[in-house]
Amino acid sequence: MLGNELKKKYGLLTAIAMVVGIVIGSGVFFKAEAVLKATGGNMPLGIASWAIVGVIMLICAFTFSILASKYEKVNGLVDYAEMTVGGGYAYYVGWFMAVLYNPTITSVLAWVSARYFSVLLGWDITGGSTMTIAAFFLVASYGLNTLAPILAGKFQVSTTVIKLVPLLLMAVIGTIVGLINGMTVQNFTHVVNSDITAGGGLFASVVAVAFAYEGWIIATSINAEIKDAKRNLPLALIIGSLIVVFVYIFYYIGLAGAVPTDNLMESGQAGAKLAFQNVFGTVAGSLLFVFVIISCLGTLNGLMMGNSRGMYALAARGRGPRPDIFSQIDKTTNMPANSSIIGLVLAGFWLLYFYGANLTDPWFGPFCFDTSELPIITLYAGYIPIFIMFMLKERELGPFKRLVMPVLSILGCCFMVAAAIIAHGMSVFYYMIIFALVITVGAFFSEKKESPRL
Template sequence: MNQGFERRYGLLTAICMVVGIVIGSGVFFKAQTILQATNGNMPLGILAWIIGGVIMLVCSLAFATMATKYEKVNGIVDYAEATVGHKYAYFIGWFMTTIYYPTLTSVLAWLSARYTLVFIQSCNPVGLKDLDPVTGPECMVLTLFFLCAAYFVNAISPRLAGKFQVATTFIKLIPLILMAVVGIIYGIASGQLTENFSNTVQLTGDMANPVNVNPLFGAVVATAFAYEGWIIATSINSELKDAKKNLPKALTIGAIIVMAVYIFYYVGVAGGASNKDLIYSGATVAFINIFGNVFGNVLNLFIAISCMGTMNGLMLGCTRGLYSVAARGRGPSPQVYRQVDPETNMSNNSAIVGLMLCACWFVFFYGANLAPNNWFGVFSFDSSELTIVTIYGMYIPIFIKFIQKATDMSTVQRYVWPILAICGSVFMVIAAIYAHGYKPYVIAKAAGSFAIPIVFYLIVFAVIMAIGMFIDKGKGGGETEEEKEDEKTLG
């Protein structure tokens, strides 16, 4: 049966999509990375968080403006279609379906499994003390279980998936807000905050910053990846009540909440331990100093729940990925993947493909990053971060065409937000290239070979895009009269 999705999500769910997807495991550890990059310079670290947050915010505001005008199947694909055209929208949708959603979802499933096992180990159960929570078979099995569970919830009961997203978002905010408030108060009372703001740390050995690396730029690069993922919230615009009003609110409010939580948490952590301790031991030492050893161990459970919430939001995008392409008459067998089950009101065929792609990318992630012997040689790269190179690059033509076509919008909406978003997108691409392109690393130690990861990622990206072009069944158009009218809206 071919029909649209029902309007089942409200503003709160949409906001929790933005907040819950962006805030994953990274926020708990980025304080350490940023302090290392800045040699413990707290004001410089705060400035880095602000710059990274502003980039996310201006991009959110640019898309929020588009969300007031376009509402169809999948936000980012809709915006690409209305501004650049049907072909570009297809390649955006194909990229999101085959690379962006499943790569991130598979990694978050692994992180969920990893920190669940770390928490279990901290409880000292008999027989589990010696298991490997990173690469052990228990971690791999639990990862696949989490992937299947997330698929089941999103494909069988989308409403339950929405409620789970709301619940995990509030749960993951508990330790962050608690540390932000208590850590700042504790730090002021003990004088630790004053000391950390006044002094830097001279790092040595592996912790020392690379030569000629600008501290602020290095820190902003670290925040860039912590702020990634908010665009996935636009995948539910066709299921959102009053989407043209609520999605812009969700993007804007969600971005502001994330930015505020990150900054205040960073300051709160600095109130719980010295900069040197944070750099060498991570944020856990601050939690233990303030709340004791028990809460320090419980923190692993909060991290696991945080990862689960992010994974759930990502899987929500995965299950709808191929549907957003097929609904436009594009991609492989569009008549098959645009079908919506009348009982679950979900595109089950699209959801199954999404799960299969997650499994494939998890095999790649394991073989490229976790396996004892590298499986993919020079084609081994971190699939959880490099997609940022292409997703932000793909935003730029959308912003440019919006400026050209949005003649009925205000100056701020038509020029200010898109231009700032273009600048932010360019920066994110440069940041990703800087982080992964100019830092060669040993791919196979035994062979002594080196590679630049970003180059081989782009080769894989090009091959997958070529496959998408080859199997596209809608090359001749296939758009309905309603779709043609949508494209004329801006012109």
């Protein structure tokens, strides 16, 4: 019942849905009030944050699309690291993605999905009921992806379409209503807390926005399963990224016409629900809020698709713990079943950490960090060597693709790292200790063994 080959089972539409569906789904709702609080209610500065991070995403996605058109093996980002920098560096990138980045962001999405479900029912978002629902969503997403991966792909496409409905409605109707009643102008000209400096507010809001844009690189984790991947994955990265940036900015503008800025800042987790009810009425607003929950579950599904394949990307190269076990593919489902199991376990561990570090009295002292934001430091820093070596090796490309876009990508990565450091201060130091510990553990499994796949 076991093999080690992944089949081509996803088309261009699924690939685009992976990019759009992983990125859009929670952060645009989850971080809207965080952005406003960071900027002191300065709506234009908040929109500038969405635009800045969106442009950085577009630039990096374009550069990775060039890599995607040239290299195709098992797992996009790890492939690109291997072909540009080398196998050793690719291993540590893959280890970071499999053990830290993928499961942390997946666990946060499980909680965010449960959080909005609890908001709909009026429950406490940090209580035991919400954490139980989060664990259920995590296991259910694992089950769907592991036992029915084709159905998971269709679910990804369906939820991507569904999630665009409330966002586009708010973008259009919210803007129209706000322009008619004057709320849009009021929110754009009124700053709630003028004591927050533009520079400090911008950096803090950029880091909050980064979570809303994160996850798109995980779409490259299914490149071995995309039909005509060298054509379809680059298209998916570019088209998907453009859709995301467009929808985010116009949703945020629409939000400015739905709720006064100070009310949105005070409402916290219920802010999105309040906005929809103000524009569409209590019943219709609540119904659209159900779409928000489905949107979050779609994002969780896309992240779990990548999380399930994390350890397989290493094992297929003969690296990591027990590559003979984690490289196995179930012949019935054509999924790396053992890799999926360890992905679920790691996501469960980081969900527990998220609760202990962020939702209750801190369990870990100074080693409590926001897993929805701080891992972007090492993620974007990890891109930089890939872009540098890409410029040095790909001499047959024209100057725009070989030099201009990679240089802009590097500058964008440096900006994201600097913004996170400025916004989080000493928390970055303690996060880096945990990151170093994770990498040190990975070093014990870095020796390459006979590869069952590559």
